[in-house]
Amino acid sequence: MNITSATKLLAVIGDPVRHSLSPVMHNGWIADHELDAVYTALSLKSDDAASVIRAMKALGFTGVNVTVPHKEAAARAADRSESEVANTLRWEEDGTLSAFNTDGAGFVDALTETAPDWRGRVSRVLIIGAGGAGLGVGKALSAYADTVHFTNRTLARAEAAAAAVSNGRVLRWEDLERGFGAADLIVQTTTLGMAGQPSHDWPVQLCRSTAIVADIVYKPLETDFLYAARARGLVAMDGLGMLIHQGARAFELWFGVKPDTKRARERLLEALGG
Numbered sequence: 031m032n033i034t035s036a037t038k039l040l041a042v043i044g045d046p047v048r049h050s051l052s053p054v055m056h057n058g059w060i061a062d063h064e065l066d067a068v069y070t071a072l073s074l075k076s077d078d079a080a081s082v083i084r085a086m087k088a089l090g091f092t093g094v095n096v097t098v099p100h101k102e103a104a105a106r107a108a109d110r111s112e113s114e115v116a117n118t119l120r121w122e123e124d125g126t127l128s129a130f131n132t133d134g135a136g137f138v139d140a141l142t143e144t145a146p147d148w149r150g151r152v153s154r155v156l157i158i159g160a161g162g163a164g165l166g167v168g169k170a171l172s173a174y175a176d177t178v179h180f181t182n183r184t185l186a187r188a189e190a191a192a193a194a195v196s197n198g199r200v201l202r203w204e205d206l207e208r209g210f211g212a213a214d215l216i217v218q219t220t221t222l223g224m225a226g227q228p229s230h231d232w233p234v235q236l237c238r239s240t241a242i243v244a245d246i247v248y249k250p251l252e253t254d255f256l257y258a259a260r261a262r263g264l265v266a267m268d269g270l271g272m273l274i275h276q277g278a279r280a281f282e283l284w285f286g287v288k289p290d291t292k293r294a295r296e297r298l299l300e301a302l303g304g
């Protein structure tokens with residue numbers, strides 16, 4: 031790659047971002063398409079991220095991804111946003127800034143890749159966790175499901191998430207077993223099971239035999255939750271799927287081409303060390 035003063039600049043902005051896999055993924059696609067662009071990671075510690083993001087226009091950025099904790103600021107910084115929480119920004123030729131959220135649609139793309147017939151199988155969704163990721167996935171699934179239940183250690187956050195989704199409901203953390211028994215699709219969106227974090231003994235044995243389970247954790251790639259689900263013969267989706275497909279949608283917004291998601295998975299597996 032020959033980086034010059036004409037090379038287009040892209041980045042992921044967040045805090046922390048040092049371990050982000052997005053540069054590996056996007057630079058791989060940039061090379062696949064022989065584009066004159068480079069994608070890096072910028073750590074941003076600021077109480078006024080929106081001002082910093084607006085100022086990036088002066089530096090000539092083409093686009094950025096935004097991650098925790100700046101997704102709300104990104105939506106506010108833009109001249110137009112499809113959501114109050116944005117993960118993708120694109121500077122237009124007229125100098126204005128457009129904001130998008132590809133997380134939810136990326137999750138749905140990944141689910142379709144893993145279980146192509148899921149739409150016909152899923153009416154009851156259970157989302158474990160009610161943080162930004164849980165709410166984003168729940169919102170995206172609400173259009174396809176009869177009900178989207180949120181369960182969360184802190185009840186108030188589950189209530190807020192359920193209220194933000196038209197067919198949202200609250201499942202008490204104490205009633206997790208009942209929720210597992212009733213759901214057609216269970217999506218684990220908390221940090222539980224992530225390397226270095228506590229794990230949890232999910233009642234996978236109570237799942238319906240037709241249930242689909244997904245975990246958004248990708249370190250480790252096979253969490254205890256996915257391991258138990260696969261051991262029971264359930265369809266299980268790992269956390270790289272959402273990462274790759276939200277990235278693919280962002281890449282298409284910037285460059286107008288659909289990148290190769292299979293190659294991205296190979297590169298990310300290598301970056302994860304196997």
Ligand code: ATR
Nearest residue numbers: 159160161162163164182183184187219220221228
């Ligand atoms: P994000 O926006 O990335 O989803 P977050 O807002 O920090 O991140 O949310 C993390 C989720 O993991 C929350 O649902 C959190 O539950 P609380 O709202 O009760 O904090 C959940 N979580 C983190 N550690 C947990 C633990 N030890 N037990 C249960 N839930 C946990």
